[in-house]
Amino acid sequence: MGEAKGHVLFFPYPLQGHINxxxxxxxxxxxxxxxxxLIIASNIHRExxxxxxYSITVHTIHDGFFPHEHPHAKIKDPPRFNESTARSLTDFISRQKLSSNPPKALIYDPFMPSALDVAKDLGLYVVAYFTQPWLASLIYYHINEGTYDVPDDRHEDPILASFPGFPLLSQNDLPSFACEKGSYPLIFKVVVSQFSNLRRADCILCNTFDQLEPKVVKWMDGQWPVKNIGPxxxxxxxxxxxxxxxxxxxxDSKTEPDESVLSWLANKPAKSVVYVAFGTLVALSEKQMKETAMxxxxxxxxxxxxxxxxERSKLPSGFVEEALEKDTGLVAKWVPQLEVLAHDSIGCFVTHCGWNSTLEALCLGVPLVGMPQxxxxxxxxxxxxxxxxxxxxxxxxxEGFASKEEIAGCISEVMEGEKGKVMRKNVENFKVLAREAISEGGSSDKSIDEFVAMMT
Structure with a gap:
């Protein structure tokens, strides 16, 4: 690794999809x-x-909640979370500045804009790191700027929305918080306030790559000091x-791949298995789970x-047992997703279209059946x-409900339809572009090198 050149603080929003x-x-x-x-805001203190x-040390700071409160309580009470983490972060940075290797920069998640103000006031170089793609974040930006007005009712005014560098979007294509005023009011404020003080940031990073969102990136370059560093x-x-x-x-706590899952896949022909996963937060209704299973x-x-x-209890009675008995399917409570997506037997991925899952499938050349929530x-x-x-x-x-006929038709189209062949070819092309971007000399690798140079 060589001699350390500089000390950088990372402050993710404390949900796994942002921490990873x-x-x-x-x-x-x-x-x-x-x-x-790496600073984790938590209601449980860890040494x-x-x-x-890696030369990475993980620290915890207090998030303002008590150990008996639910880990997701912070989502329901953002003011309490923000006020407490701002105080805890101030104390942490102040102590670190007195250390033998004081930090030069804070890389923070814009879900916590107060972190920018804290770090600026303490004299650090401040970097916003968007862990979600520009294609969603820019919609929040236009809402914050007042250049897009969220409709009062998503059904009364089903107009197409237009943003620079985007295709036209219907109401069903918008992030859920941007479809209708008053929906998810607390989270709406969190996602829009990402841009409340962003002009003060010295640099902006995003978990995407130039070739994936070229039109949006071109527009962004004229607005912000942006570096795309993904995937x-x-x-x-x-x-x-x-x-x-x-x-x-x-x-510190590496989880070994589930060999039973990988062994089961090893006995399946190439491109023959449908992989289904809806992430760590999405909870489908019981009716939708049963319909998806059927x-x-x-x-x-x-x-x-x-x-x-x-979620398992929402599946049809006998569904899991029948699949095991006939060796047609396997339902597992934890799956090593990267190992699975990389496996030759996987033909498509039925997904909620979370950004991390989308990038993983793209990087491993697996076409998708999207069931966004x-x-x-x-x-x-x-x-x-x-x-x-x-x-x-x-x-x-x-009502947002997908019928079994629709789901089955989409899976069959991707697995063996003519359009599915085109999708498979396209995702293989993006797989190559993703690897080129992060490989030595690629666009994202150069952005990372430029950032490292600023820290030396």
Whole structure:
């Protein structure tokens, strides 16, 4: 690794989908010589620990909640969370500035704009790091600027929305918070306030790459000091320049791949298995879970379903047991998703279209069947289907419900239809572009090198 050139603080929003991209960028910066402190806001104090493979130390600061309160309570009470973390972050940075290797910069998640003000006031170089794509974040920007007005009712005024560098978007293509005034009021404020003080940031990073969103990136370049540094997917599945980087963990509690899942896949023909996963937060209704299960059964394809215990009870009675008995499917509560997507047996990925899952599928050349639920997922699904053409979006009724016939038809189209062949070719092309971007001399690698140079 060589001698440490500079000390950088990372401050992710404390949800796994935001923490993981921060960890991955931290690994890249560590291997290029920087010392990284990863600060996690939590209601449970843990002693600092340092990764064996990287010069990354993880610290916790208090998030303003008590240990008995639910970890997601911060989402329901943003003022309490922001006020407490601002105080805790101030104390942490002040102590670090007195250390033998004081920090030069704070890389923060714009979901916590107060972190920018804290770091600026304490004299640090401040970097905003968007872990979601520009295609969603820019919609929040236009809402904050007043150049897009969220409709009062998504059904009364189904107009097409137009943004620089975007295709026209219907109401169903917008992030869920931008469809109708008053929906998700607390989270709406969080996502829009990302841009409340962003002009004060010295640099802006994003987990995307230039070739993925070229029109949007071109517009952004005229507005902000932007560097795209993605995709920050573990190196083993991209450029392999960090061969020990096989997952999103830091080595203190590495989870070994579930060999039973991988062994089951090993007995399946190439491109024959439908992989189903809806992320760590999405909870489908019981009716939708049952309908999705019946759709998968109807297609006749083998399937692997990553299904949390809280969701498993929503599946049809006997569904899991029948699939096991006939060896047509496997429902597992935890699946090593990167290992699975990289497996030859996987034919398509039925997904909620979260950004991390979308990037992983793209980087591993797996076409998608999108069932977006909320946040940025509908917009991601629009680009997946109509811009990148690497998958299809399942159509729903006015209540957002997808029928088994619709789901089954989409899966069959991707697995063996004519359009599916085009999608597979397109996603293979993006797989190449993603690897080129993060490999030595690629656009994202150059952006990372430029940032490291600023810290020396």
């Amino acid at each position: 991209p921060m960890i991955q960028l931290g690994k890249r910066l560590s291997k290029k010589g920087l010392t990284v402190s 600092p620990y340092t990764s064996e493979d 920050v997917v573990p190196s083993k599945f991209l450029d392999n320049r960090l061969p020990e980087d096989k997952d999103y963990e830091l080595g 759709a998968i059964k109807q297609t006749g394809y083998s399937f692997l379903w990553s299904c949390r215990d809280s 909320w946040t940025d997922q509908p917009t991601n699904a629009k680009f997946i289907e109509d811009v990148w053409k690497i998958g299809v979006r399942v159509k729903t009724d006015e």
